[in-house]
Amino acid sequence: MSFITRGFTGRRHDEDPRLPPGQTLTDGFPVLSAGPTPDIDTDDWAFTIRTETGASHSWTWDELMALEIEDVSTDIHCVTHWSKLGTSWRGVSLDTLFADVETEYEFVMAHSYGGYTTNVPLEELLDGQAWIAFEFDGEPLDPEHGGPARLLVPHLYFWKSAKWIRGLVMMEDDEPGFWEQNGYHLHGDPWKEERYW
Numbered sequence: 294m295s296f297i298t299r300g301f302t303g304r305r306h307d308e309d310p311r312l313p314p315g316q317t318l319t320d321g322f323p324v325l326s327a328g329p330t331p332d333i334d335t336d337d338w339a340f341t342i343r344t345e346t347g348a349s350h351s352w353t354w355d356e357l358m359a360l361e362i363e364d365v366s367t368d369i370h371c372v373t374h375w376s377k378l379g380t381s382w383r384g385v386s387l388d389t390l391f392a393d394v395e396t397e398y399e400f401v402m403a404h405s406y407g408g409y410t411t412n413v414p415l416e417e418l419l420d421g422q423a424w425i426a427f428e429f430d431g432e433p434l435d436p437e438h439g440g441p442a443r444l445l446v447p448h449l450y451f452w453k454s455a456k457w458i459r460g461l462v463m464m465e466d467d468e469p470g471f472w473e474q475n476g477y478h479l480h481g482d483p484w485k486e487e488r489y490w
């Protein structure tokens with residue numbers, strides 16, 4: 294796994310309080326995908342939130358761009374032990390996207406183009422904690438990193454930040470997504486080292 298080694302500065306948790314336990318700093322941006330990178334044209338792209346009533350709230354790419362766009366500077370932490378500090382993103386807050394969504398359900402399954410899924414409690418997507426991000430470092434998000442748009446939930450391990458996001462489905466109960474079915478923690482808080490279960 295040479296990409297893991299390249300770009301690591303070797304700084305660790307005990308030397309930098311911004312690093313959660315067991316994490317090491319990287320200057321690179323490793324690509325971690327469970328399958329091939331889908332080729333998604335923004336003309337064909339849509340993002341949909343579906344609730345228990347069958348109601349769906351959808352945005353085309355142009356509709357997403359017409360919403361309030363936020364600049365986000367944040368640290369990200371991968372369960373494979375790399376962290377990246379002060380990354381900069383642009384995107385639309387999930388608060389904006391959920392503004393008109395009515396649901397009693399407390400859990401969300403994120404679905405990606407290509408079939409990836411990951412589960413997140415709804416309350417952890419709201420209050421300025423999550424975005425649909427489409428720029429990284431001032432550039433359109435690279436397809437390898439989830440372009441045209443990915444979920445960004447930086448306070449949880451990065452597997453929760455579903456690349457090539459296509460929608461969110463409300464769930465009554467917390468059900469495991471792709472990596473969670475394969476042994477990753479249901480929740481994934483890096484500060485509690487919720488890696489595997």
Ligand SMILES: Nc1nc2c(c(=O)[nH]1)N[C@H]1C(S)=C(S)[C@@H](COP(=O)(O)O)O[C@H]1N2
Pocket residue numbers: 322323324325326327328371372405406407409437438439451452453454455456457
């Ligand atoms: N659609 C999709 N999203 C995904 C993944 C994936 O395989 N497919 N991998 C996850 C994992 S395990 C990590 S660590 C991050 C990696 O994001 P990066 O490739 O931009 O570093 O994306 C997450 N989102």
Ligand SMILES: [Mo]
Pocket residue numbers: 325371372373451452
């Ligand atoms: Mo990961």
